[in-house]
Amino acid sequence: MTLVEKYNRMPQMKVAFAKDTGYAEAFALQTGSHSMYLNGFGLGVSQYLSPEMQLRGVFTAIINNDGVFLFNISGVNLKRARKGFKTYQDAEENSLITEWELFIILSDSDYLKRTIFHNGKVEFKKRILWKSIT
Numbered sequence: 001m002t003l004v005e006k007y008n009r010m011p012q013m014k015v016a017f018a019k020d021t022g023y024a025e026a027f028a029l030q031t032g033s034h035s036m037y038l039n040g041f042g043l044g045v046s047q048y049l050s051p052e053m054q055l056r057g058v059f060t061a062i063i064n065n066d067g068v069f070l071f072n073i074s075g076v077n078l079k080r081a082r083k084g085f086k087t088y089q090d091a092e093e094n095s096l097i098t099e100w101e102l103f104i105i106l107s108d109s110d111y112l113k114r115t116i117f118h119n120g121k122v123e124f125k126k127r128i129l130w131k132s133i134t
Helices: 003-008 022-030 051-064 078-083 088-093 097-106 109-113 126-131
Strands: 014-017 068-072 115-118
Touching: 003 022, 014 022, 014 051, 014 097, 051 088, 051 097, 051 109, 068 097, 078 097, 088 097, 097 109, 109 115
Parallel strands: 014 068, 068 115
Antiparallel strands: none
16 A cells, blocks of 8 residues: 555545645645645635744644644755754745744644654654654
């Protein structure tokens, strides 16, 4: 069974995070996930909020609905995400929004428990993944 098939069968609300690629959009659609490619992320998040607050709305919606985060780490600067950001603007100005999203997940144990890390083909165990990054 492919990851797409596996994730598509998951009954929980899902949101897919990934670097902006054509594959990322297709993956989100094929897995039935909410994503940045949908108006309001498909979650009814107001477009009138700042980009940071829209993303925070995504996190809140998934937590409130007992959902999961599907996070594709391909192309993501994992060391930069672990280091963190002083502000959202720091990430935005440097085209590191996906790294900021990962930083937020890593900073909150409730988010981290609900996150499945993958590269589009293989799912990673959290403890092995994060111990490998120094």
